[in-house]
Amino acid sequence: MGQGYLVAKNETLRDGIVKKRPVDNPKKAQPEVPAVSTKVLIPLSGDDVAPRFDLAPEALVAVIRGDGAVVEEKTIILPHASAEALCNLILTEKVDMVVCCGLEEEYYQYLCWKKVKVIDSVVGPYTRVLDRLSQGNLASGDILLDARERRFSKR
Amino acid sequence: MSPFSRLEIRGLYSSPVALTQFLDEISLGIMVLSADRRVMLLNRALEALTGFVQEEVAGIPCCFVLRSSLCLHGCQLKQAAQGQEQVCTEANIVNKNRQKIPVRLTVSPILDVKGNLVGFVESVEDLRALATPADEASQSFLAGKLLGRSPEMQRILKVIPVIAETDSSVLITGQTGTGKDCVAEAIHHASTRTKGPFIKINCGALPETLLESELFGHQKGAFTGAVENKPGRFRLAHNGTVYLTEIGDLPLNLQVKLLSFLDDKVLYPLGSTTGVHVDVRMVAATHRNLEKMVMKGQFRKDLLFRLNVIRLHLPPLVQRGDDRKILLDHFLHLFNHRFKKKVTEFSHEAKQLLLAYPFPGNVRELRNVVEYAVNMCQGSKIRREHLPAYIFEYDPDALEYEDGDDNGLMASQSTSIEQTQAANWSDAERKMILDAMVKARGRRTVAAKLLGWGRATLWRKMKHYGMES
Numbered sequence: 001m002g003q004g005y006l007v008a009k010n011e012t013l014r015d016g017i018v019k020k021r022p023v024d025n026p027k028k029a030q031p032e033v034p035a036v037s038t039k040v041l042i043p044l045s046g047d048d049v050a051p052r053f054d055l056a057p058e059a060l061v062a063v064i065r066g067d068g069a070v071v072e073e074k075t076i077i078l079p080h081a082s083a084e085a086l087c088n089l090i091l092t093e094k095v096d097m098v099v100c101c102g103l104e105e106e107y108y109q110y111l112c113w114k115k116v117k118v119i120d121s122v123v124g125p126y127t128r129v130l131d132r133l134s135q136g137n138l139a140s141g142d143i144l145l146d147a148r149e150r151r152f153s154k155r
Numbered sequence: 156m157s158p159f160s161r162l163e164i165r166g167l168y169s170s171p172v173a174l175t176q177f178l179d180e181i182s183l184g185i186m187v188l189s190a191d192r193r194v195m196l197l198n199r200a201l202e203a204l205t206g207f208v209q210e211e212v213a214g215i216p217c218c219f220v221l222r223s224s225l226c227l228h229g230c231q232l233k234q235a236a237q238g239q240e241q242v243c244t245e246a247n248i249v250n251k252n253r254q255k256i257p258v259r260l261t262v263s264p265i266l267d268v269k270g271n272l273v274g275f276v277e278s279v280e281d282l283r284a285l286a287t288p289a290d291e292a293s294q295s296f297l298a299g300k301l302l303g304r305s306p307e308m309q310r311i312l313k314v315i316p317v318i319a320e321t322d323s324s325v326l327i328t329g330q331t332g333t334g335k336d337c338v339a340e341a342i343h344h345a346s347t348r349t350k351g352p353f354i355k356i357n358c359g360a361l362p363e364t365l366l367e368s369e370l371f372g373h374q375k376g377a378f379t380g381a382v383e384n385k386p387g388r389f390r391l392a393h394n395g396t397v398y399l400t401e402i403g404d405l406p407l408n409l410q411v412k413l414l415s416f417l418d419d420k421v422l423y424p425l426g427s428t429t430g431v432h433v434d435v436r437m438v439a440a441t442h443r444n445l446e447k448m449v450m451k452g453q454f455r456k457d458l459l460f461r462l463n464v465i466r467l468h469l470p471p472l473v474q475r476g477d478d479r480k481i482l483l484d485h486f487l488h489l490f491n492h493r494f495k496k497k498v499t500e501f502s503h504e505a506k507q508l509l510l511a512y513p514f515p516g517n518v519r520e521l522r523n524v525v526e527y528a529v530n531m532c533q534g535s536k537i538r539r540e541h542l543p544a545y546i547f548e549y550d551p552d553a554l555e556y557e558d559g560d561d562n563g564l565m566a567s568q569s570t571s572i573e574q575t576q577a578a579n580w581s582d583a584e585r586k587m588i589l590d591a592m593v594k595a596r597g598r599r600t601v602a603a604k605l606l607g608w609g610r611a612t613l614w615r616k617m618k619h620y621g622m623e624s
Contacts, residue, residue, distance in 0.1 A: 045227055051218040052249055055227045081227075102222035102249035121251055123219040141251070141383055143215065150193070150214025 036066035040133060041095040043086060044075065047125050052102040054083035060126050061093055068134035083107050090116060099129050099138065159187070159195045160209060175209075182351075182394055184258075184279035190272055192217050192232050201279055203352065203391045204258075206251025208384045221279070223248045223260060231262040232275055239264050239272065245282065252391075257282040284349045301337055302485055303478040307470040311338070318465055319345035324417070326402075326462045327440040329469030332519030332607055335440040336400065338467060343396040348436055351395030354388050359404030359615060367409055368425050371416075377426025389422050389433050396436045402462065403443030403454060410455045417461045437462065472517045479510055482518060486525035487537070498529050502538045512546050516607015523604045545594065545605055585620050588613070 040063075042049055043056030050056035056078065063072040078085060087107060090098060097117040111118050122129060124144025132138040163171040175196065178185050184201030188194060194217050197209045207220050218226035224246045225231055231242045243261040250256060259280040267273045301312060318325060319342050327335045336355070343353045361369055368377075372387025389397060399405070405413065416422050417437065421430035439462045448454035472479060483501065491498045501509065505528075514520045524543060531541040587606065595601035603613040617623055 051222045051226050052224070054249075055224065057227070101219060103253055104249055104255050105253035108253050120253070123215060139382060143211065143219075145215060 037071070038064045038096045038133075039094060040064060040097045040099060040130075041086075041090055041093065042099045042126050042129055043101075044126055047127070049099065049101050049122050049124060049126060049129060053086060053098075053100045053107060053120075054104065055081045056086065056100075057081055059086065059089065061095065062130055064130070064133055068136070070130050070134060073130075087111065090114075097133075099133070158213070160213075184281070186217065186221070186277040186279070188217055188232065188275040188277060190236075190274050192230075192275070194220050195274070199393060202386060203393050204250060204256065204279060204281055205248070206386065206391070208386060211383060217277070221248055221260075221277075222250070223258070225260070231260055232277070235262040235264045235275060236272055239266065248279070281350065281352070283352075284344070301334060301341060302481055303475060304481060305470075305475040305478045307475060308478060311467065311469065314467070315341050316345050318342055318467070320347075321465070322436050323464040324437040324439070324462050325465045325467060326445075327438065327467045327469065328445075329440075329442065330471045330515075330517055331442050331612070332514075332517030333469035333471060334518055335442075335469060336398075338469065339396075339398045339400075339438045339440060342438060343398070343436075346396070346436065348395050352392050353396050353398065354392040355398045355400060356388050357400050358409075359401035360611070363406040363409065366406070367412070370409070371412065371422050371424055373425035374427045377424075381426070385424070387422070387424055389416065389435060390424075390431060392435045393433050394435075396438055399437070399439040401441060402439040403441040403445060403448055407453075407455065410458045414455065414458045414461060417458075472514045472521065479514075479521065482521055483509060483525060486522050487529065490526050490529040494529055496529055496532065497535050498532050498537060499535045500537070502536050504539050505537050505542055508539060508542060508546055514607070519609070520607030523607065527604070543605075581620070584616065585622070588617060588620070588622060 039061065042060045042062070043053050044050055044058045044060050045056060058075055058077045060073060060075050062070055062074075065071050076089065078089075083104065087110060089095075090111065091114060095116060097119065098111060099119045099122050101120065101122055103118065103120040108118055108120065119138055119140050119142075121141045122138065122144065124142070128144040129138065132142070132144065160175050162174040164174055164177060165171045175198075178187075178196060178198035179200075181198055182200055184204045185196075185198040186194060186201055187196040193214050194212050197205070197207065197212065197220070202208055205220055205222075212220045217232070218230070225244060229244075231244060235242045241261060241263045243259065245257065245259050247255050247257050259282055261278045261280075263276050264272050265274045265276060301308070301315075303309070303312070315338065325339075325342060327338055329335055339355075340353060343349060356370060358366065368381075368385060368387070370388050372385045372390055373381050375381055375384050399413075416433075420434065421432050423430050445454050445459050445463075449456045449459055472482075483506070487498065487501070490496075509521075509524070514524075516523070524546065527543050528537045528541045532538075588602070591602040591605045592599075594605055599613055599617075600610055603610045606613060608616075
């Protein structure tokens with residue numbers, strides 16, 4: 001631990017605890033982020049996008065560079081699940097884009113009004129969401145589970 | 156396609172029956188799940204409730220489809236699996252259309268002949284119809300939202316329960332702000348379809364190309380950008396009521412499609428060759444004179460005849476006599492309570508001014524005027540100075556043209572005046588918007604209030620006349 005991740009700044013100001021997530025590729029952990037980058041927040045439940053925005057126990061904040069490289073990842077454990085708290089976090093973190101699953105119209109409109117791009121009804125693990133975002137082809141309603149993950153277990 | 160959608164039930168009837176068809180006939184939302192809590196089948200009622208279609212969600216963990224408040228903490232399926240008995244709880248779900256819906260969830264474990272758990276059946280009951288009166292106890296549809304003791308209103312209040320009992324199409328006409336939306340909702344809530352959805356579609360709010368896919372749905376690949384199947388608003392309203400507001404703004408080619416749907420209640424989503432039978436009740440409303448539009452070729456005569464089974468005309472406020480006093484008092488109490496003020500009454504002068512003003516924006520305008528006055532008033536009595544300035548600047552001649560665009564059903568309207576004014580209606584409306592914007596110093600919300608319109612109506616009309624910039 002220690003070399004493969006970035007320590008997020010000013011995390012102590014928030015109520016939440018900050019977990020540091022190692023970045024797989026050390027080459028990606030560049031301290032300087034180019035100007036053309038997108039900060040993405042994904043409400044999480046385990047390693048998947050949380051089924052509901054307002055009930056997510058944690059959130060992943062990642063920065064995706066213009067060339068598609070994910071240069072920063074951190075997971076924030078929320079003190080309590082709340083859509084308002086999450087919206088507040090999105091604004092304080094200056095997030096550009098939110099990728100989530102179930103989101104109420106009220107919060108969708110609020111985030112749009114605050115110029116945050118929202119991609120909702122996305123199902124799948126966050127790693128695949130980041131891959132798709134890097135490729136620039138993620139849309140609302142995308143289900144990022146392959147056929148193997150959709151197979152039923154037989155008893 | 157789900158591998159289970161072709162399953163058949165054999166031995167129950169003389170010939171095999173498709174399992175999906177069997178489930179589709181149940182009015183409750185039903186989900187069949189595997190032992191590892193993945194979606195195997197969804198019935199049509201649950202498709203309408205969640206906005207997902209069976210094909211796209213087969214094999215997905217159920218929490219991503221149902222998205223209930225219990226999914227992350229207190230999953231019922233886990234409880235049902237542990238206790239091997241039925242679990243029933245009230246919760247809420249967030250559907251694909253971003254609506255939060257109160258529901259009753261009932262999960263039953265399915266055991267094989269040896270008593271091993273093989274899956275679950277989950278039923279989802281929409282509680283919106285039950286929850287609404289509790290949430291809006293003070294606004295019971297027939298008692299609180301439609302006020303009036305005038306003979307015209309009494310007739311409407313009496314006729315609504317009678318209309319609600321039938322399943323015929325209803326056409327509600329009346330000037331802007333007369334309460335067409337309230338009446339449509341009241342009809343739905345008083346009908347036997349009250350447990351079903353009430354889907355409101357504003358025909359004037361969407362461009363023609365989007366409207367077709369919004370109303371009738373589309374198949375994946377039907378056009379560029381159609382990356383998934385979309386059920387459409389009519390399908391979502393299955394077993395409920397579809398309320399088409401501003402039906403006069405419906406484009407002609409969609410009028411044909413709507414006509415065909417009204418005939419056989421089968422809709423064909425864009426790009427699909429197979430029809431879907433949908434059971435909905437149709438309520439339409441407009442402030443336009445549809446008969447005139449028919450004469451001008453802007454509205455299909457046959458569609459008018461199909462919609463015009465039961466016609467309900469809402470009178471403008473000027474024809475409602477003493478109702479204005481009741482409404483003034485009602486809104487005074489409402490806003491006084493809402494804004495936590497201590498306003499108790501109108502001064503004699505203010506009341507006389509308000510009673511003399513014709514309220515071309517009808518009840519909506521009256522409500523806005525009272526809201527403004529309650530906000531402005533610091534004492535206990537609303538005086539002349541608390542009223543918006545345009546009330547005093549009212550010029551009867553300037554406002555006369557409002558009737559020109561409205562339904563030509565009111566006996567009080569002069570035909571000759573109507574004809575000349577209707578010809579110049581676009582110019583008159585454009586001028587009216589400009590005047591209001593000048594008075595409001597460019598503030599659209601204020602201008603909309605002055606005109607007695609909603610902000611969205613003003614925006615739409617400005618867009619229509621190319622006055623956006």
